Amino acid sequence: MSSIAAAPHIFWAILFIVLPLLIVIVYxxxxxxxxxxxxxxxxxxxxxxxxxxxxxxxxxxTFICLLVxxxxxxxxxxxxxxxxxxxxxxxxxxxxxxxxIRTYSLMALLDDGGFINTVLxxxxxxxxxxxxxxxxxVYDFLPYMVLPIYTCVSKxxxxxxxxxxxxxxxxxxxxxxxxxxxxxxxxxxxxxMVFVPSISTFYISQKLGGGTFxxxxxxxxxxxxxxxxxxxxxISLVMMILILISLGIMNYFTEENEGGIVP
Amino acid sequence: MKFIKYILIFIICTLLFCSxxxxxxxxxxxxSGKTVSLNVYNWGEYISDEDDEEYGLFDxxxxxxxxxxxxxxxxVKVNYSTYATNEDMYAKLTNSAVSxxxxxxxxxxxxxxxxxxxxxxxxxSKLTNYSNxxxxxxxxxxxxxxxxxxxxxxxxxxxxxxxxxxxxxxxxGESWELLWNEKYAGKILQFNNPRDAFxxxxxxxxxxxxxxxxxxxxxxxAELKAxxxxxQGYVNDEIFNKMKSASAWIxxxxxxxxxxxxxxxxxxxxxxxxxGTNYFVDAMCIPKTSKNYDIALEYINYMxxxxxxxxxALYIGYASPNQAVLDSDxxxxxxxYNYSIYDDEDNCLVDAWDILYGKTKDEANISYPYNPAYExxxxxxxxxxxxxxxxxxxxxxxxNSTELWVHITSAAIVISVLGFAIRSxxxxxKRSKFYRDRDRExxxxxxxxx
Numbered sequence: 001m002s003s004i005a006a007a008p009h010i011f012w013a014i015l016f017i018v019l020p021l022l023i024v025i026v027y028x029x030x031x032x033x034x035x036x037x038x039x040x041x042x043x044x045x046x047x048x049x050x051x052x053x054x055x056x057x058x059x060x061x062t063f064i065c066l067l068v069x070x071x072x073x074x075x076x077x078x079x080x081x082x083x084x085x086x087x088x089x090x091x092x093x094x095x096x097x098x099x100x101i102r103t104y105s106l107m108a109l110l111d112d113g114g115f116i117n118t119v120l121x122x123x124x125x126x127x128x129x130x131x132x133x134x135x136x137x138v139y140d141f142l143p144y145m146v147l148p149i150y151t152c153v154s155k156x157x158x159x160x161x162x163x164x165x166x167x168x169x170x171x172x173x174x175x176x177x178x179x180x181x182x183x184x185x186x187x188x189x190x191x192x193m194v195f196v197p198s199i200s201t202f203y204i205s206q207k208l209g210g211g212t213f214x215x216x217x218x219x220x221x222x223x224x225x226x227x228x229x230x231x232x233x234x235i236s237l238v239m240m241i242l243i244l245i246s247l248g249i250m251n252y253f254t255e256e257n258e259g260g261i262v263p
Numbered sequence: 264m265k266f267i268k269y270i271l272i273f274i275i276c277t278l279l280f281c282s283x284x285x286x287x288x289x290x291x292x293x294x295s296g297k298t299v300s301l302n303v304y305n306w307g308e309y310i311s312d313e314d315d316e317e318y319g320l321f322d323x324x325x326x327x328x329x330x331x332x333x334x335x336x337x338x339v340k341v342n343y344s345t346y347a348t349n350e351d352m353y354a355k356l357t358n359s360a361v362s363x364x365x366x367x368x369x370x371x372x373x374x375x376x377x378x379x380x381x382x383x384x385x386x387x388s389k390l391t392n393y394s395n396x397x398x399x400x401x402x403x404x405x406x407x408x409x410x411x412x413x414x415x416x417x418x419x420x421x422x423x424x425x426x427x428x429x430x431x432x433x434x435x436g437e438s439w440e441l442l443w444n445e446k447y448a449g450k451i452l453q454f455n456n457p458r459d460a461f462x463x464x465x466x467x468x469x470x471x472x473x474x475x476x477x478x479x480x481x482x483x484x485a486e487l488k489a490x491x492x493x494x495q496g497y498v499n500d501e502i503f504n505k506m507k508s509a510s511a512w513i514x515x516x517x518x519x520x521x522x523x524x525x526x527x528x529x530x531x532x533x534x535x536x537x538x539g540t541n542y543f544v545d546a547m548c549i550p551k552t553s554k555n556y557d558i559a560l561e562y563i564n565y566m567x568x569x570x571x572x573x574x575x576a577l578y579i580g581y582a583s584p585n586q587a588v589l590d591s592d593x594x595x596x597x598x599x600y601n602y603s604i605y606d607d608e609d610n611c612l613v614d615a616w617d618i619l620y621g622k623t624k625d626e627a628n629i630s631y632p633y634n635p636a637y638e639x640x641x642x643x644x645x646x647x648x649x650x651x652x653x654x655x656x657x658x659x660x661x662x663n664s665t666e667l668w669v670h671i672t673s674a675a676i677v678i679s680v681l682g683f684a685i686r687s688x689x690x691x692x693k694r695s696k697f698y699r700d701r702d703r704e705x706x707x708x709x710x711x712x713x
Contacts, residue, residue: 046657046658046661047661049661049663049665050661050663052665053663053665053669055673056665056669056670056672056673057669057673059673059676059677060669060672060673060676063676063680107501107504108504108508111504111505111508111510112449112450112495112509112510112511113505113508113509113510113511114508114510118508125449127510128449128495128496130665130666130669207501209496210494210495210496210497210498211455211496211497211498211660212491212494212495212496212497213663213664213665214660214661214663218660219660219661222657222660225348225350225351225354226350226653227350227354228653253684253685253687253688254684
């Protein structure tokens with residue numbers, strides 16, 4: 001019976017995941033006439049600097065998310081249960097608004113003649129810089145970092161803190177030697193969930209970056225808009241492979257201790 | 264079990280395809296008593312879609328539905344959707360299964376669509392309001408035999424600047440040079456599409472915007488690359504907010520849109536560059552995929568009727584090719600009321616009519632600040648030039664300049680995280696080796712004891 005229940009899901013997966021992926025692969029290795037070619041893949045050398053910039057910006061954004069998100073998740077997880085609900089709610093609240101609208105409003109707020117500059121009478125210039133793009137990524141994707149870590153930390157046995165201090169840990173070592181390793185799986189999924197959308201974003205860089213520099217998402221979008229499906233597919237494919245590689249590296253270092261504290 | 268699974272998949276597939284076919288079939292026109300949908304595909308913010316008597320507006324799509332019901336007793340539902348660029352529209356029309364009954368592309372795109380046999384010829388005998396259209400908009404170069412298109416709006420590109428920040432001396436020449444003026448670095452906006460962006464550079468350099476010589480485009484590219492460092496950004500619709508809030512001070516954009524912006528920020532001023540500028544006509548066409556030809560024709564006829572055309576002209580703020588609209592005093596008054604800017608002493612600072620039609624209100628005949636040559640229209644380029652321009656645009660957009668701090672910070676993060684990971688893996692391995700050895704030791708001792 002389980003196989004009948006699974007049939008719709010398998011059908012779904014084939015139609016909307018496997019098939020599109022195959023189409024991407026086919027497009028990446030053919031020319032507009034449909035003949036096999038490697039030209040799309042070799043033309044990618046023009047985009048190396050864009051790949052580099054995308055990776056760099058999303059690495060920085062992910063790291064800031066981690067720095068901000070971990071303490072936040074920890075504090076939420078350690079607060080009273082009735083407070084936790086409110087905190088999580090507040091964290092989720094911005095996500096009820098569409099990402100595009102949030103980004104666009106961020107642009108209106110931070111712009112040279114935007115709301116903040118007008119109200120405070122300042123004249124900082126941030127929209128159009130890489131800093132603004134990083135800020136946008138952090139702002140948009142922070143909840144994806146906090147939620148998995150929060151889940152992970154709140155699942156840790158409450159006695160773990162007592163045990164650690166009984167065995168001679170002070171507050172800092174409890175955190176670094178016990179809690180941090182225990183919540184590593186949360187960190188990993190948080191990092192993944194922030195890094196992957198950041199590296200492929202195109203809207204944030206277009207609005208907050210002003211369009212004077214491109215991330216790989218913009219390049220892919222432009223390829224498809226101008227009808228260069230084959231090159232677009234090739235870039236997408238390479239990006240998928242890059243993401244897979246970086247996830248692979250991450251897993252290599254964490255696989256062994258996912259179970260918990262090392263004896 | 265596996266067999267059942269495959270059958271299930273097969274059934275779902277069949278259902279899916281059947282439903283696809285059905286939805287295609289249901290669009291067929293017009294037995295009486297049934298609602299017919301008319302798919303209209305237009306630019307964003309390009310039709311009067313609100314009832315507002317003060318500004319002379321009404322919802323023209325609703326107006327058409329009521330009009331059609333009254334005339335033929337058939338319920339029509341206008342499905343209105345929008346696009347941002349001609350190229351988007353073209354891609355959607357060629358790739359998607361949706362059939363549109365009305366599209367409103369620009370001149371060069373109409374030329375391309377006619378060349379690719381994508382449009383249906385219009386039955387002008389049924390367009391009773393066609394006499395409203397000014398003679399200067401008949402037999403245009405993109406549709407020389409006047410078979411496929413009925414003009415909707417037209418206009419020109421000019422330069423918008425913020426008079427509060429831009430010095431009068433810098434705009435005296437009324438030149439494209441303003442977009443390259445380094446004094447205003449970081450406050451200048453450029454089009455985010457190749458055709459319009461290249462045109463700004465080509466006009467500045469005195470090149471033909473429809474040049475078939477690749478080296479002309481290369482020269483324009485050099486200009487655009489020189490301009491890139493002083494730009495605030497390449498933008499589309501964000502231009503409205505950025506100019507209104509004075510985040511940016513200088514940009515090239517369409518005259519009609521300038522009026523919309525100036526309504527919110529009265530410091531904005533406008534001029535047509537003396538080197539020449541792009542001139543465009545957007546016209547209504549019926550694509551080959553249309554399934555409601557007669558209703559679509561009626562829709563076009565309604566849109567060029569005085570009422571709808573006036574409301575649209577007032578809402579969009581672009582110039583109207585409709586002579587009946589231009590002749591009406593009501594339109595002149597309302598245009599002035601909606602868009603002209605007056606100072607406190609009631610002196611006219613910006614005359615909307617002057618911007619759109621280049622003459623004072625009393626002189627009714629249409630003409631521009633100078634006579635537009637056909638050279639100022641975009642024309643459909645040969646495939647070779649199109650590919651060339653696309654690749655130039657590509658090289659302009661992908662040229663990233665990255666500040667050093669980005670490299671350093673990200674490298675530092677990667678190195679420290681990797682270092683940390685390697686160190687902890689090393690410690691863990693060492694530790695587990697220690698415990699393994701100890702266990703082995705203990706086991707040995709136990710065996711020895713036995």
